[in-house]
Amino acid sequence: MTSETTMFKSVGRFIGNNPLVPLLILLLVLVGVLEFMRPGIVNERWIGNTIKFAIPLAMLAACQTLTMLTGGIDLSAAVAATISAFVMATQVPIVGVPLAICIGLIPAIMIGMVNGFGVAVCRVHPLIMTLGTGLIATGCLQVYQRFVIASGSVIPDGLAWLGTGRTWGLPNALILFVPIAILIIWAQRRTGFGRLLYALGSNETASRISGVRSWQVFLALYMLSGLIAGVTGLLYVGLIKAPSLSLVNPLLLPSVAAAVIGGTSIFGGRGGYSGTILGALILTVLGTLLTLLQMPEGLRRILFGLIILTVTTTYIRLTEQSR
Amino acid sequence: MTDQQAQTPLLDAKGVSKRFGAVVALEDASLTISAGQIVALMGANGAGKSTFVKILTGALKPDTGHVRIRGTERRVGSPAEARRSGLVPVYQEPSLIPDLSIADNLRLGDTPVADFQHWVHELGIDGLHLDDMISALPLATLRILDLARALAVKPDVLLLDEMTAALPTDLVEKVLDTVRKQADAGQSVIYISHRFSEIAEICDRATVLRDGATVGDLPITPGVEEKVVELMLGAVLDKDPTRTSTAAHCPEGMPRVTVRNLAAGTKLQDVSLDLYRGEVLGVVALEGQGQDQLFDVLAGMDSPTAGTIALDGKTVSFNHPADAIAAGLSFVPGDRADGLLMERSVHENIALPQLARFAKWGAIGMKKEAATVKKAIDRLQIDTRAQGEVQRLSGGNQQKVTIGRWIAAGVDTLLLFDPTRGIDVRTKRQIYLLVRELAEQGAAVLYYTSELAEVPAACDRAVVIFNGKVVDVIEAADADEQTLMRAAYGLTASAAVSA
Numbered sequence: 001m002t003s004e005t006t007m008f009k010s011v012g013r014f015i016g017n018n019p020l021v022p023l024l025i026l027l028l029v030l031v032g033v034l035e036f037m038r039p040g041i042v043n044e045r046w047i048g049n050t051i052k053f054a055i056p057l058a059m060l061a062a063c064q065t066l067t068m069l070t071g072g073i074d075l076s077a078a079v080a081a082t083i084s085a086f087v088m089a090t091q092v093p094i095v096g097v098p099l100a101i102c103i104g105l106i107p108a109i110m111i112g113m114v115n116g117f118g119v120a121v122c123r124v125h126p127l128i129m130t131l132g133t134g135l136i137a138t139g140c141l142q143v144y145q146r147f148v149i150a151s152g153s154v155i156p157d158g159l160a161w162l163g164t165g166r167t168w169g170l171p172n173a174l175i176l177f178v179p180i181a182i183l184i185i186w187a188q189r190r191t192g193f194g195r196l197l198y199a200l201g202s203n204e205t206a207s208r209i210s211g212v213r214s215w216q217v218f219l220a221l222y223m224l225s226g227l228i229a230g231v232t233g234l235l236y237v238g239l240i241k242a243p244s245l246s247l248v249n250p251l252l253l254p255s256v257a258a259a260v261i262g263g264t265s266i267f268g269g270r271g272g273y274s275g276t277i278l279g280a281l282i283l284t285v286l287g288t289l290l291t292l293l294q295m296p297e298g299l300r301r302i303l304f305g306l307i308i309l310t311v312t313t314t315y316i317r318l319t320e321q322s323r
Numbered sequence: 324m325t326d327q328q329a330q331t332p333l334l335d336a337k338g339v340s341k342r343f344g345a346v347v348a349l350e351d352a353s354l355t356i357s358a359g360q361i362v363a364l365m366g367a368n369g370a371g372k373s374t375f376v377k378i379l380t381g382a383l384k385p386d387t388g389h390v391r392i393r394g395t396e397r398r399v400g401s402p403a404e405a406r407r408s409g410l411v412p413v414y415q416e417p418s419l420i421p422d423l424s425i426a427d428n429l430r431l432g433d434t435p436v437a438d439f440q441h442w443v444h445e446l447g448i449d450g451l452h453l454d455d456m457i458s459a460l461p462l463a464t465l466r467i468l469d470l471a472r473a474l475a476v477k478p479d480v481l482l483l484d485e486m487t488a489a490l491p492t493d494l495v496e497k498v499l500d501t502v503r504k505q506a507d508a509g510q511s512v513i514y515i516s517h518r519f520s521e522i523a524e525i526c527d528r529a530t531v532l533r534d535g536a537t538v539g540d541l542p543i544t545p546g547v548e549e550k551v552v553e554l555m556l557g558a559v560l561d562k563d564p565t566r567t568s569t570a571a572h573c574p575e576g577m578p579r580v581t582v583r584n585l586a587a588g589t590k591l592q593d594v595s596l597d598l599y600r601g602e603v604l605g606v607v608a609l610e611g612q613g614q615d616q617l618f619d620v621l622a623g624m625d626s627p628t629a630g631t632i633a634l635d636g637k638t639v640s641f642n643h644p645a646d647a648i649a650a651g652l653s654f655v656p657g658d659r660a661d662g663l664l665m666e667r668s669v670h671e672n673i674a675l676p677q678l679a680r681f682a683k684w685g686a687i688g689m690k691k692e693a694a695t696v697k698k699a700i701d702r703l704q705i706d707t708r709a710q711g712e713v714q715r716l717s718g719g720n721q722q723k724v725t726i727g728r729w730i731a732a733g734v735d736t737l738l739l740f741d742p743t744r745g746i747d748v749r750t751k752r753q754i755y756l757l758v759r760e761l762a763e764q765g766a767a768v769l770y771y772t773s774e775l776a777e778v779p780a781a782c783d784r785a786v787v788i789f790n791g792k793v794v795d796v797i798e799a800a801d802a803d804e805q806t807l808m809r810a811a812y813g814l815t816a817s818a819a820v821s822a
Binding site for chain 2: 190191193195198203205206207208210211212213216269270
């Protein structure tokens with residue numbers, strides 16, 4: 001064995017034990033490149049803005065991370081978020097803010113419930129199930145739009161404050177996001193439910209033999225995913241301030257990418273939410289970087305895709321090396 | 324036929340050896356067949372039978388030795404090449420593609436259709452259409468189709484692996500008749516079976532494998548069974564008993580588990596047994612006699628088609644393994660890959676059953692959990708140097724984890740399916756000792772093992788299952804391997820009637 005491969009292996013082992021370190025390094029390198037290209041761009045304002053846009057992405061990516069831990073995925077998350085935002089905004093003129101928020105979250109949870117039922121009881125593959133419910137929900141939203149076209153829509157001030165406001169330079173959205181992130185990271189390690197997500201993703205037969213009733217876990221998981229998506233939608237509409245029928249949809253695939261870059265295996269059983277948060281930040285910084293390059297849109301997308309592929313494959317290679 | 328032709332055997336395998344890493348699967352296996360002979364290939368579990376078959380069919384390359392068919396060396400190649408070279412196997416699992424029609428399957432294998440239809444008819448299956456989908460046909464029919472397909476290509480040597488398993492009696496008779504007739508017409512056959520009655524009926528010779536070497540080649544004569552069993556066992560090694568008490572075990576009181584006339588799947592026909600607290604009840608069975616289904620049903624993985632299970636005298640039925648666990652039955656599956664979360668830590672694997680219930684979805688008491696896990700690790704002496712991911716552990720340590728997760732919670736009734744398969748001698752011994760200890764502390768243990776030598780070492784009594792039925796109950800203390808082997812092959816006094 002050459003010394004090069006030995007080094008490669010030991011680097012791999014180090015990464016295997018500390019999977020967040022290379023992501024953090026990558027993030028800092030990207031910020032460094034940005035500062036190099038446009039000296040002075042990295043300031044308090046820029047950092048605040050980056051975090052502000054990374055938060056909805058990271059929240060939507062929570063849906064992907066949690067479902068991916070069981071070997072699933074939630075492709076209806078963006079639609080669920082959009083519906084929540086749209087329904088809430090159109091209900092505010094009719095029923096007032098607090099009730100509108102509650103009504104807005106109901107369809108998101110219901111989408112999750114249908115997903116959970118399909119995956120847990122009918123054993124439909126999550127990819128197909130959530131793709132299907134996503135399409136159905138989009139259709140329902142279009143029908144719903146016709147009924148509320150007259151009443152117009154209002155973004156509550158509170159949500160706008162949460163979505164765009166700052167306190168001491170930091171985005172207010174952190175007030176919502178930090179507790180949610182802490183809760184998810186705690187739950188995935190320190191609760192029975194979190195452990196079962198890993199267990200089901202790692203080996204469903206073994207979980208069954210150990211007495212895990214998988215349908216309960218799947219049902220709860222997809223409902224939780226729907227709820228998180230709904231909350232994301234409310235936050236995002238506060239940031240964008242214009243509800244539309246495809247509000248959160250552009251975030252869907254980046255949310256999957258954030259989870260994957262963050263080290264969560266799409267085959268389940270491996271990964272976690274802390275990596276996903278870094279993944280969301282990396283994607284946001286990368287987006288800024290490519291915008292600055294002043295390339296044509298097409299080329300920018302090609303580069304974006306290539307970088308995601310390179311980062312993910314290298315990362316997986318490095319961590320697999322240690323096994 | 325010239326003298327030269329008569330002396331050259333059709334198939335001639337000599338001095339074949341094969342090792343996988345440090346494991347020697349075959350050491351010196353030989354087999355010769357002349358035209359028109361049916362030779363039974365026999366050997367206990369782990370004797371190297373399946374490796375030898377793979378080498379004969381050309382799926383594996385031998386390390387040393389040679390396999391010649393009509394005097395030409397066998398090369399390792401594709402299954403199609405194997406077919407052309409004259410040895411055609413029919414395996415226990417049907418090899419037809421389920422989502423294609425019969426005709427399409429024949430086309431894939433370049434099988435002459437007219438010959439195929441002739442054999443199907445000969446074997447007693449009528450009313451088949453070539454357009455029928457394979458997936459719509461019953462298992463017994465598929466096995467016959469497989470055989471007909473093999474016969475249709477007119478092979479020099481036909482290899483039948485447990486051909487008659489899962490066949491109803493009338494078809495078994497048809498198959499045996501046809502094979503014998505073919506042999507009389509000059510076809511050579513290698514016949515692998517656990518059923519002595521069939522071997523006695525159609526075979527000319529029996530070649531016996533033990534520990535990877537051919538140890539005998541006997542003509543089939545009345546009473547040859549005893550000789551074959553002796554050869555399969557070899558010199559019986561003196562095993563240290565792991566039991567502390569030498570007194571005969573006498574079960575008393577209410578059985579912990581009562582099984583009556585249980586049937587499930589295609590293989591488990593009619594099993595009744597009583598398992599008492601404080602005893603280790605062995606299950607002796609050759610591969611595929613229905614023991615898998617017995618354990619699956621007891622563990623709540625599968626539902627029985629007939630019969631009852633009672634715990635402490637109360638009839639129960641399980642819809643999910645969780646029900647069985649709640650009732651105190653813990654199952655350690657035979658395949659470790661079915662029991663472990665390979666990417667997760669030793670800790671998480673051991674703690675899993677305790678978090679399975681809905682009531683435990685909340686916060687985990689980390690300190691309490693760590694203590695329970697540590698207790699299990701200490702008790703089983705699990706090597707925790709690579710505890711981050713279970714897949715990095717050795718086979719023996721992995722097995723300890725699958726057992727340890729039930730010990731951690733305190734075990735009531737343990738269902739162990741072949742817990743010592745493929746693990747080292749030292750760990751095996753630790754497992755026997757643990758099982759004995761658990762029984763002494765009042766647990767009831769049902770213990771299936773594919774290694775007969777383990778039965779006297781670990782069990783109190785043993786039930787023998789043959790063809791999905793209990794054929795005998797043996798006191799394990801005075802059961803030597805020979806008795807067990809004869810019982811497993813259905814050769815006991817009580818089973819002699821059917822033979």
